[in-house]
Amino acid sequence: PAGPGPDVGNLTQFEYLALNSPLNIADAHARQELTAGQARIIDDLPNLFLKAAELPVEEVEREAHRAYFGLLGQHSYPGDDGRVLACYSSSVAMEILARSLAGAMSSVALIHPTFDNIPDILRGVGLDLVPVAEERLGEDDLDDVLGSVGCVFVTTPNNPTGRVLSEEGLSRLAGQCAERDLVLALDTSFRGFDPAGHYDHYRVLRDSGCRWVVIEDTGKLWPTLDLKVGWLVTAADLGLPVAKIYSDILLGVSPMVLALVQRFSEDAADGGLADLHRFVAENRAVVREGLAGVPGIHFPDPHSRASVERVHVGARSALEVWSSLRDHNVYVLPCQKFHWANPPEGNSTLRIALARSAAPLGEATRALRSVLLAR
Numbered sequence: 426p427a428g429p430g431p432d433v434g435n436l437t438q439f440e441y442l443a444l445n446s447p448l449n450i451a452d453a454h455a456r457q458e459l460t461a462g463q464a465r466i467i468d469d470l471p472n473l474f475l476k477a478a479e480l481p482v483e484e485v486e487r488e489a490h491r492a493y494f495g496l497l498g499q500h501s502y503p504g505d506d507g508r509v510l511a512c513y514s515s516s517v518a519m520e521i522l523a524r525s526l527a528g529a530m531s532s533v534a535l536i537h538p539t540f541d542n543i544p545d546i547l548r549g550v551g552l553d554l555v556p557v558a559e560e561r562l563g564e565d566d567l568d569d570v571l572g573s574v575g576c577v578f579v580t581t582p583n584n585p586t587g588r589v590l591s592e593e594g595l596s597r598l599a600g601q602c603a604e605r606d607l608v609l610a611l612d613t614s615f616r617g618f619d620p621a622g623h624y625d626h627y628r629v630l631r632d633s634g635c636r637w638v639v640i641e642d643t644g645k646l647w648p649t650l651d652l653k654v655g656w657l658v659t660a661a662d663l664g665l666p667v668a669k670i671y672s673d674i675l676l677g678v679s680p681m682v683l684a685l686v687q688r689f690s691e692d693a694a695d696g697g698l699a700d701l702h703r704f705v706a707e708n709r710a711v712v713r714e715g716l717a718g719v720p721g722i723h724f725p726d727p728h729s730r731a732s733v734e735r736v737h738v739g740a741r742s743a744l745e746v747w748s749s750l751r752d753h754n755v756y757v758l759p760c761q762k763f764h765w766a767n768p769p770e771g772n773s774t775l776r777i778a779l780a781r782s783a784a785p786l787g788e789a790t791r792a793l794r795s796v797l798l799a800r
């Protein structure tokens with residue numbers, strides 16, 4: 426095909442096209458094989474189901490978020506007073522947050538670039554968006570931006586760049602939001618992959634005095650066939666109808682899924698997370714070494730620890746590379762639509778998923794190398 430048809434309107438639609446290929450390195454969902462420890466949990470699912478069925482839901486829920494937030498260093502999260510709402514996915518949490526914001530403000534400052542379902546969900550409830558380059562957040566005074574919005578929304582670690590908002594950066598940004606009574610919202614879906622994101626964000630947010638919301642996502646870490654939880658966590662004084670809108674959308678998620686998240690979190694705390702970090706680092710090396718020496722390409726995010734890797738393809742068109750790869754039944758993600766305020770910025774980059782088993786990732790990387798050398 427000359428290129429993707431008009432029906433590819435967003436990144437997720439590119440990911441739909443990849444879903445049935447064994448060489449799908451497009452979406453950031455975890456599709457690698459289970460580790461031995463994880464396989465033992467899956468073997469134990471019948472008991473997990475029975476335990477989840479007999480315990481009070483609030484107990485299953487508390488055990489799950491204690492294990493997950495504890496694993497990732499978030500010891501000051503508000504686990505004891507009902508401010509941790511479990512959703513079917515982080516995007517459901519995002520939609521609930523967006524509806525809550527739309528009733529209280531008309532515009533949001535949003536990190537740029539980032540995954541396009543975030544601006545799409547925010548625009549979908551009628552909010553106007555002001556892009557803020559990721560490197561400015563936590564660094565600049567942002568006076569040119571903060572005066573015209575009611576909320577600042579940050580994906581950290583960011584997608585697709587892997588950039589992490591540091592503890593000092595978060596503290597500075599939260600202080601700026603507190604001064605102006607702005608809501609600070611964080612999407613921390615990639616947090617699990619980067620120890621730089623394991624400082625206690627909730628202590629920093631609490632101490633800043635700002636109004637805050639955090640969306641946590643268990644979905645990208647482990648190959649659980651998208652059995653996952655998106656947690657929507659809010660400040661005590663947020664002043665938005667998040668709980669009410671949550672109740673419009675759902676009563677709660679399956680205790681079975683919560684019990685699974687608890688067990689995978691415990692396995693991760695018992696060495697599994699360190700193994701996962703090594704696994705992703707090895708896969709990142711496979712991609713970088715596999716493309717070494719190809720003229721004109723480079724890797725824009727040398728410090729990223731996220732389970733994705735951006736490749737800049739030089740003067741080539743990422744969309745044309747995507748189309749050539751599709752002829753090999755290999756699917757990557759062209760980056761234009763991450764640049765939601767200026768898509769041409771992403772014309773020459775594509776994103777590769779690293780949460781894949783070695784064989785398909787190696788085969789897809791070799792196909793990418795041959796396509797790049799032919800252009």
Ligand SMILES: N=C(N)NC[C@@H](O)CC(=O)C(=O)O
Pocket residue numbers: 437440451452453454516540542584
């Ligand atoms: N609700 C949506 N659109 N889900 C897709 C999202 O999970 C994929 C993603 O975040 C990534 O590939 O980086």
